[in-house]
Amino acid sequence: MNISRIDLADAASPERLVLEILKHEPQLAIPxxxxxxxxxxxxxxxxxxxxxxxxxxxxxxxxxxxxxxLFNEASPRERRRFTIAHELGHFLMPSHVPSAEGRFLCRLQDMRALKGGESDRRLKMEVEANRFASQLLMPPQKFRVDVAVGKDPDIRQLSAIAKKYDVSKEAAGRAYVKFREEPVAIVVTQNDKVLRDYRDSLKFPRLSVPTGAMIPAHSLLLRRKHEIGVPSEIDETDAGVWLHVERGRQSAPLYEQVLLQRQGFALIMLSREAASGDEDEADEEAEMTSAERLKRRLYPDR
Ligand SMILES: [Zn+2]
Structure with missing residues (x-):
């Protein structure tokens, strides 16, 4: 490796920093x-x-x-890698200033912050550090190619990608939903409750099941038996199970796949066909602020 800090002197955004790093280290290995x-x-x-x-x-x-x-030694390796990349982001971002004690301290929830922070400086720094970590560990040019493989969105593919880039399935999933052509959402659950979900709001509509709620009884996770660590088949589910569907309106098919994990966790992948989802797009655009719409156009990769 030849890169040094001087090479990054002009970079002030997470995207620019990653671009400069990749420009100076074009042979950067994966992971x-x-x-x-x-x-x-x-x-x-x-x-x-x-x-x-x-x-x-x-x-x-x-x-x-x-x-x-500094990193949490008790966390799995994949998560530690993300944490280290996140902290490197705080270090390299010129606008990220440490506390008076000369430090940044980040909680697990900070590592998952994906948006917001317009009026909260600290949250803004966390969101930026996460963007940096995600793009550095999953360089968009290579990641995009791996995500496009395969006919349909599939948890097995997501697992293989997470392994290849040595990131958690959740971190890979956050990037996957942005880069995959089809509308995809990843729902993280524990003990049959929704903990969080990731989707590209321009492609995939908001779920009708809020964070903290029990997952619907007719979802694939509950209506079939699953084995820990073995991804289920991809199954069609009535769209109304997870989405708001207006009565009398024909909804595009919704596909569901489940990966049961240890300690009561599960990953659920929801997907639709690439051409569908248009009817929801206008609603989502309307929900965005003009600043978000502008960002969207400037950085379509996010
Ligand atoms: Zn942080």
Whole structure:
């Protein structure tokens, strides 16, 4: 690796930083050697956190001359990699300023923040650090090609991609729903409750099942038996199970696939055919603010 911090001097956004890194390291391996990259970019060491309740941290001075990255040792490797990339994002983003004590401390929920922050500086930094980590670990040019493989969206493909890029299925899923041509949503559940969902709001309509609610009785997870770690077949489900469907209106088919995981967790992939979903698009556009619409046009990859 030849890259150094000087090469990134003009980059001020997560997208620009990743572009510059990839420009200077065109042969960057997959999975991205994140720790080696950090050490090239003035991170002195990457060490376990000693403060409970946090997933990652960065110790640095206001001038960010160099830094130390902290990670939660108890987390799985894939998640630690994302955390380290996230902290590198805080280090490299010129607008991210450490606290008066010279540090950033990030919780697990910060690592999942995907939007917002227009009026909350701290949240904005978390969202940006996540964009940086996601694009650095899953470089869009390569990731796009892997996501396009296969006739239909499929959890087996998502698992293979997560393995290839050495990221969690959830982190891969967040990028998958953006890059896959078909409208796809990933729903994370635990003990039959919806914890969170990821979708591209321009392609996939909002779910009718809110966060924290029990998953619908007619969903594939509940209407069949599943084996832990074995993705189910892709099954057609009545769209009304997961989506708002106006009475009397013909809805495009909705497909559902389930991966039961340990500790009561499950991933549910919802998908539709590429040509469908148009009827919902206008509604979603209307929900967006003009700033979001503009961002959407400027950065269609997000
Ligand atoms: Zn953070």
């Amino acid at each position: 991205v050697p994140i720790e080696e990259l950090c050490l090239r970019l003035d991170i002195l060491e990457i060490v376990p956190l000693t403060t409970d309740g946090y997933e990652g941290g960065l110790l640095t001075s206001a001038d960010k001359f160099n830094g130390t990255i």
